[in-house]
Amino acid sequence: MKPFSATPDTQPWAPLEQRPACCVPKPFIEVEQLSLHYGQKPAFHGVTLAINQGCITAIVGPSGCGKTSFLTSLNRLTDLIAGCRVEGRIHLDGLDVLAPQTDVIHLRRRVGMIFQKPNPFPLSIRKNLEFPLREHGLRDRERLAGAIETGLRDVGLWDEVKDRLDSPALALSGGQQQRLCMARALVLAPEVLLMDEPCSALDPLSSGIVEDLIVSLRSRYTVLIVTHNLAQARRIADYAALFWTQNGTGRLIEAGTAKHIFGTPHEPLTVAYVSGMRG
Amino acid sequence: MLNTLEPHPGGWERLATTFVWSAAALVTATFCWLLGDIIWHGLSHISWAFLTTPPRNAGREGGIGPILVSTLLILGVCLGVAVPLGVGTAVLLAEFTTDTSLFGRLTRRSLDVLSGVPSIVFGLFGNAFFCKTLGLGFSILSGGLTLACMVLPILIRSTEEGFRTVPTGYRLSAAALGLSRTTTLLYLLLPAAVPGLLVGLVLGVGRAIAETAALIFTSGYVDRMPQSLLDSGRALSVHIFDLSMNVSGGDSHAYASALVLIFALLAINGATSWLTKHWLSRRIVTV
């Protein structure tokens, strides 16, 4: 078990009941009978799940149960992987994601993604944000500068980097790089944010900062976060879904409100997983 | 870089160390001998006049002016054709082709073979295709095109290698940001792959400028100043060959020409490593 957030031991999280009811449960992404194969090897099978708008949905489960694959199928990043087949249906706000005629460029603009390992481009801090913005049609210098500042402020990076916007992004610390990547995704004003264990490559302090940041995104974005860290999921998620490997393929075991999954789960596997981690 | 590997006392270890150092010493000594010999004999003949005046008396006297011009023109034609073709193919192979696709496999296989085709065979081909069939005759154009075919595999291989060293994360995050493949290619991948391209260029130019066999039957022997790309022109390497094999008493000028050729290669090499360094310091290497 990796060391994680610095906060949990000293600062008990708010009881589930006192969570603000942030979400009007309105499904934004609907996944039906989704399966994914790498060549002949199945990654997950038959996943049906609705993801509510403006909420944080945590996807938890052991390694290798298809969580990350599930995430990448939502913005069709799976297209970049040779031999990868996705079957089933995904609707994002009415858009048929998997349809061949779907404009993936437009789709990916609406669905931002944060990776496990921070991966800023080998450009300056400014260029990292400016480049995707320009590519999506924002050319005006002042508006660009404004958007960059807003983006960096949103992730709390502005004060740390405003004097060295033209220095290389790769010189930043891991946590700063991850926040830069978040800013890079946020400046494009996506509707959905996919996060693939965004904290697991970071040190505890940075991890805490990024986690707070994710919480601050609630209600503005629909957030899906894959995490190994149950404590983290419990702290930040409104909804949770448990994936598990059964018969050699990943399956969705149980999904529901975080309160339900972490408090009174139905499935024996969920009970075991949640309590196992607790113990 | 790996002094993490500690030397360790022991028979095999000591023997291996001796062998490794001797091999390096042998290679270095040979190199110094060769280079020293050529500098020693060639330097005294090199002058501004030598570089600019036309050869006289079959090259025993005079200079290599027109020959330098022909060489540069041949190289220009060669790179002008090979670089666009090479980069395009490398991009296709590295970025747009699966390892299993038939087109990719065929292209790769054919380039494998092409890279091994002996230069004299290129000469035969160039003579038959460019000179005879396309009717370009013995000309700088024929020579340049023949060389372009020859350097293409080298160029493609190292450019493709350059693309493959770019971390997958760039492509994934670019795709996740909704950047088009063209943009990703032009602004992220291509700059990151430039060192590979440069290496390919140096190797390609090195091979092209060194080439003799493929040029004898394509660009020809004429040592006059070329008036157009359709004129025959004698490349520097062909000149050296001719002086040393066919012209008795041509050795001193052959030495000087060889030295010029080596200087040219050194200059290209130096310029490239400077460029690479400059490039790398401006762009930041990945972690």
Added chain:
Amino acid sequence: MTSSDNNILSRWPTDRLLLWLLRGTAAIAGSIVLLIVLFLVLDALPALQHIGIARFFTDPSWHPAEHFYNLTPMLWGTLFATIGAVLVATPLGILSAVFCQYYAPPALGRLYRKLIELLAGIPSVVYGFWGLVVLVPLIGAIHPPGPSLLAGIVILTIMILPTIALMADASLASIPPQYLRGAAALGLPRWATIRGVVFPAAKSGLFTGVILGTGRAIGETMAILMVCGNVVQAPQSLFDPVRTLTANIALEMAYALGNHRAALFVSGLFLMGMIAALVGAADRISREKIYA
């Protein structure tokens, strides 16, 4: 990085345009070999029809003026020179790479790599010239006549060594450092690590280098023409002059006509065949594309 069709067929027109452009360049690049084979065959056809393959091996000698077309002495010449050079250059080249990566102090290693790169860039005609004016007289002093198989082997060795060394160096450099750290953690000494961990991990790169070097040795023309003496005979000793297939073409192409010219194109086809066999063998043995 690869991609599935879904992604290639992006709806963006620039992406599609780019893809077709790239396919066009690749198609041209890929078809050059076919073009070469086609033209070799076309020009060799008269000889194949009028002389027949068998006579290239059974004729009493190579005297095109008298319609004798035996290529075997030249085949022996090419074979011996190539094998000799590869046998010497392979250990030297690989040890050179090992020196750069693991034995030399970093600064010296860089310098040495630079030197090998320079060596790789030196034109073959310069090697040939140096061989002609320095090496051949030297060998002649030990054992006349001087222009000989040995001179050819030495020159070829110097020429293909950088190819092998640079490929080896690159593949050594690409070995994941954790392998080495792992070996170091086990307390393995340097050479044991290189033999047990580095060489197996870098095998395909080393092998590729040797194959490339062999190809270069087979195809080398000018340098070998300048130092080998070019007598049409199967060599009996290292000091005998030989003529290789490539040298034969270069020497006679200028005045060859009719069947003679076609016979030279046939020897070009033989060379192509050797290269193709080499590529095929490498492919089969290494189970990894040479190209990759």
